[in-house]
Amino acid sequence: MSLRLVEVHKAFGSKQILKGFTLEVREGETLALIGASGSGKSVALKHIIGLLQPDAGEVWVDGRRIADLERSELYEVRRNVGYVFQFAALFDSMTVGENVGMGLRRIPGMSEAEIQERVRESLRLVDLPGFEDRYPAELSGGQKKRAGLARAIATHPKYVLYDEPTTGLDPLTKTVIDRLTIRMRKELNVTGVAVTHDMDSAYRMADRIAMLHDGRVRFVGTPAEIQKTEDRVVRGFIEGRPELVGEYQ
Amino acid sequence: MANPITRALAALGRNVVNAMAGLGRFGALAVAATRAGRDVTTWGRLLAVQMARIGVESVPIALFIATFTGIVLALQASYTFTGAVPLYFVGTLVGKTMILELGPVLTGLALAGRVGANIAAELGTMRVTEQIDALETLAYDPAAYLIVPRVIAGTLMFPVVVVLADGVGIVAGWITSLYLLDMSTEEFIRGLKLFFAPFDVRFSLIKATSFGLTVTAVGCYYGFTTIGGAEGVGRSTTRAVVVASMVILVLDAFWAIVLL
Known part of the structure; x- marks a missing residue:
């Protein structure tokens, strides 16, 4: 197993977000982590790269326990992990080329x-050739996401973590981003974890889908399996039927 | 329902806890910045840019304030002396007051607004737009990349700006004395040299250095710990200016007690 979160607990103040979150991501696959807004998907993702530390539980990347790492060792791990932020998080005082570099x-x-050369190659891969000298303020929402993806893959990481890569995009741009995610797996052989609540995207890009509910993983399976599940909460979420999910009633 | 005394005690307790938590966060950030000081390859190449932004770009406002302070000091000194004290003491008062007090303090307060607010707003925006997290994911130490160059630049450049302000304030007082008080250059210089001690300049530099450290460190702290979007950035910026200004005044008294 390449990425592993074991019984992770995380609270912010009195609010318990993760309550024993356990998930394993296999090498070479893209796993979509779905769940309602505020369920803790991004929180789980940030644990993988050490942006957040668990209150309890363990996070393993490539056989190394994140909590045991010195700062320099953590940076070594991070060089192997690209992170695509929900709103791209491009450095707005830098050009796209400087961001990617x-x-x-x-x-x-x-x-x-x-x-x-690597900057040009990364921008080509996300279909933004020639954008090196533009500033983030000059890009559309979809272009920003792609530039953020170019920055994440520039170091040729083994893993890429996507935090809601298609949120707020029009349907066409969503499809473009989903295809790029698939291309990352096929052409760069990256292992991906994509946090999303967009089921169309999840079905398109993911090899497996995990659903986070009430601080734990409620379901893990292939897109075909999740569509056949009898679990009322999972069905309620993927079909958009709140009457099946208790707390929405 | 709790009575007023219980409510007041609870509010006091909350404020004390918040203050202690804030001190703890500031301490943790100071430790991180001290550790990041070893990462010279990261902050070294950013230092010149920050020295220009914090120091060079602050010179116009500092000199503007110093010019008018020098003019007013000369006129008020002349008005106060009213023939009872020889007029060359105008040079003494302008020199001593600019170097010991108004040069560093007024420059410090002005730069608390310009530099402190700028740093808090910039880092606060980076925090709420996840740019600081992005730095982390790209294997940069945010303290080395953002805090250390700003704090070092402020600590090095504030004294330079204050020396310029001291000088320009004195020159403004001298020109005012020449054209509005009918004093000669010799009289002004005589007064200026009368009680001058080289320690005065050292005192001014020590204060300026401590103000530079304070303004940048406070700006970085509030920027780094910003939460809550645009409103949070506004709150951090205001707090950075208010707290830095207060600390400058406390330090001003501290150095006077300790060194004079």
């Missing part, structure tokens, strides 16, 4: 020419 500048021994 940021992670590359942390790799020892990379020359400026190699960095520029």
Whole structure:
């Protein structure tokens, strides 16, 4: 197993978000983590890269327990993990090219020419060739997401974590982003975890889907399996029927 | 229902807990920044840019304030002396007051607004738009990338700006004395040199250095700990300016007690 969260608990103040969250992500797959807004999907994702520390439980990346790592070791792990933020989180004082090159500048021994070549390659992969000199403010929402994805994959990471990659996008751009996610897996062989509440996206991009409910993983299975499940809560969510999910009534 | 005394005690308790938590967060950030100081490769290349933004770009406002302070000091000194004290003491008062007090303090307060607010707003916006998290995911230490260059730049550049302000304030007082008080340059210089001690400049520099450290550290703290979107950024910016201004005044008294 390449990514593993075991019995993770996390609370913010008196609000318990994760209550024994356990999930394993297999090498080479894209797993969609679905769940209602505020259920803790992004919180779970941030644990994988060490942006949040669990109150209890363990997070393992490539056989290394995140809590045991020194800061320099954590940065080594992070070089293997790309993170695509919900609102792209591009550095607005930098050009797109400088944004994409940021992670590359942390790799020892990379020359400026190699960095520029990798920036061009990453932008080509997300269908943004020639956007190096533009600023984030000059991009549309979909272009920002793609630039954020280019930044995440520039270091050729083994894993890419997507935090709601299609939220707020029009249907066409959503499909473009979903296809890019699939392309990342096929062309770069990345293992992906995508947090989403968009079921169309989840069906399109994911090999497996996990549903987070009440702080725990309620269901894990393939897109075909989740569509056949008899679990009322899961069915209620994927079919948009609140009457099946108790707390929405 | 709780009685007023219980409610007041509860509110006091909450405020004390919040204050202690804030101190703890500030301490944790200070430790992180101190540790990040070792990461010279990250902050070293950003230092020149911050020195220009915090120092060089602050020179116009600092000199504007110093110019008018020098003019007013000369006129008020002349008005106060009213023939009872020799007029060359105008030079003494302008020099001493600019160097020991008004140069560093007024510059510090002005830069608490300009620099402190700028840092808090910039880092606060980066926090609420997840740009600081993005730095982390790209294997950068945010303290090394954002805090250390700003704090070092402020600590190094405030004294430079204050020395310029001291000088311009004195020059403004001298020109005012020449054209509005009918004093000669010799008289003004005589007064200026009368009680001048090299320690005065050191005192001014020590204060300026501590103000630079304070304004940038407070701005970084409030920016880094911002929560709550645009409203949170506004709140952090206001707090950074208010707290930095208060600490400057406390430090001003502290240095006077300790060093004079």
